[in-house]
């Protein structure tokens with residue numbers, strides 16, 4: 308081993324969800340770790356992603372609840388939204404979580420934290436701010452950035468991204484959101500609920516990876532709440548007028564111009580690979596990110612890549628954490644570990660939320676000749692009735708009696724999905740799930756009701772079961 312102060316067992320580049328998880332796990336198991344971060348500790352999720360967006364959504368939900376109070380016998384009112392205070396709340400939530408990801412905490416765990424841009428100079432060496440570091444192994448966890456589409460005039464129009472929108476302290480009068488993926492949909496609805504006029508512009512259909520029927524429920528909610536949803540809209544050009552940015556659309560309606568006060572671009576992500584010196588390190592990558600094998604190794608076997616920077620991996624914080632665990636198993640404990648993205652859950656935090664694990668119905672029909680789909684509406688659930696939140700449903704997709712997918716559209720779909728994620732990861736049989744006693748009244752009971760339907764279809768009206776039951780009545784005292 309090189310007796311050099313700047314030699315480490317493991318160097319991690321990027322202190323976002325992925326890099327932080329590897330660094331803390333490895334350091335706590337006695338490995339000499341360096342963690343390099345060019346910008347804010349915590350990366351996208353803490354500073355400009357999950358955390359601020361969910362805090363904003365929470366404030367927006369409070370505002371909406373005031374508009375919808377009538378049904379509970381409480382006078383509905385149009386809320387007075389103090390937008391700067393809402394954004395203070397968002398900043399405060401970030402500040403509360405930040406110590407967990409801070410340089411001080413990681414140094415306390417024994418990690419050497421180095422601030423600056425890392426650039427590989429060779430297969431086992433890199434440079435940060437003129438300092439040379441070497442290591443036995445590296446982990447690239449440099450995440451992703453907003454991908455900006457090549458629309459003529461977009462730079463002149465001026466736009467926000469997830470990296471700047473949470474710095475706003477003045478409520479947009481009219482926010483144009485370009486892109487109807489999870490970022491666009493979540494933020495469009497939140498800003499609308501906080502009192503902005505919102506136009507959501509999407510080239511195809513919103514949330515196009517998700518179950519179309521579930522998206523339909525969310526789309527109706529967006530429209531009902533006054534989000535102007537423009538799907539199938541191609542943006543020809545953008546520019547800036549005296550009052551703010553505009554987009555010229557061509558598609559569903561010919562040649563119309565949308566004028567807003569602010570424009571948010573949420574048209575996808577690009578892996579952060581520029582300036583990393585990946586060629587010097589012998590790490591293959593393309594437009595989609597860094598290529599890895601099932602063990603998350605790059606073309607340089609001593610370098611792993613994890614999180615958003617990985618080509619073709621789902622971009623979620625829980626995936627970043629999952630990848631980190633797999634790398635720790637291999638690089639720290641010497642155990643084999645392979646990534647499997649088939650059972651990664653995902654939730655779009657609209658109102659209602661849209662949650663998915665495994666195959667959607669359409670995907671399952673393509674993958675298997677025969678599937679069974681059982682759907683139960685929230686309107687049948689007592690807690691949902693009491694909460695006046697009966698919009699939505701759950702769909703269980705089965706192949707040969709085993710769950711291959713679950714889709715939920717409901718106010719708390721993410722929480723409702725969690726036990727299914729556990730059950731599907733553990734391979735729990737449906738009979739075990741249907742035999743479980745759940746607290747009443749909870750919306751989670753809808754999941755049990757679905758499994759109940761599966762078994763009642765098999766048991767009720769079945770001549771064999773009826774014969775057995777009659778025999779038992781005769782023979783058992």
Ligand SMILES: Cc1cc2nc3c(=O)[nH]c(=O)nc-3n(C[C@H](O)[C@H](O)[C@H](O)COP(=O)(O)OP(=O)(O)OC[C@H]3O[C@@H](n4cnc5c(N)ncnc54)[C@H](O)[C@@H]3O)c2cc1C
Pocket residue numbers: 320321322323324325326343344345346347348349350351352353355356357358360361423424425426448449450451469490579582583613614615616622623624625626627656
């Ligand atoms: C608005 C929004 C909402 C989201 N909501 C959710 C959600 O609700 N749930 C969910 O699961 N996911 C959500 N995501 C996705 C989630 O934020 C990402 O999947 C996650 O942050 C990826 O973590 P990461 O560690 O791979 O990358 P990042 O968090 O991007 O971290 C990478 C870090 O590397 C640093 N870096 C880059 N290059 C270098 C270099 N050369 N040298 C040193 N440092 C470098 C960067 O500065 C950054 O801090 C959301 C994303 C956005 C944008």
Ligand SMILES: NC(=O)c1ccc[n+]([C@@H]2O[C@H](COP(=O)([O-])OP(=O)(O)OC[C@H]3O[C@@H](n4cnc5c(N)ncnc54)[C@H](O)[C@@H]3O)[C@@H](O)[C@H]2O)c1
Pocket residue numbers: 456458485486487488489490491493508509510511512513514515540541542573574575576621622623653654655656
């Ligand atoms: N709740 C969550 O877990 C959550 C929330 C936000 C983001 N994320 C993660 O971040 C990723 C990125 O989110 P995103 O919403 O930016 O990207 P996305 O790729 O999921 O969606 C981008 C959308 O923009 C549209 N689009 C692209 N170019 C366009 C153009 N020129 N004009 C009009 N529409 C255009 C696409 O058709 C697509 O629907 C997500 O895929 C997800 O993995 C997760």
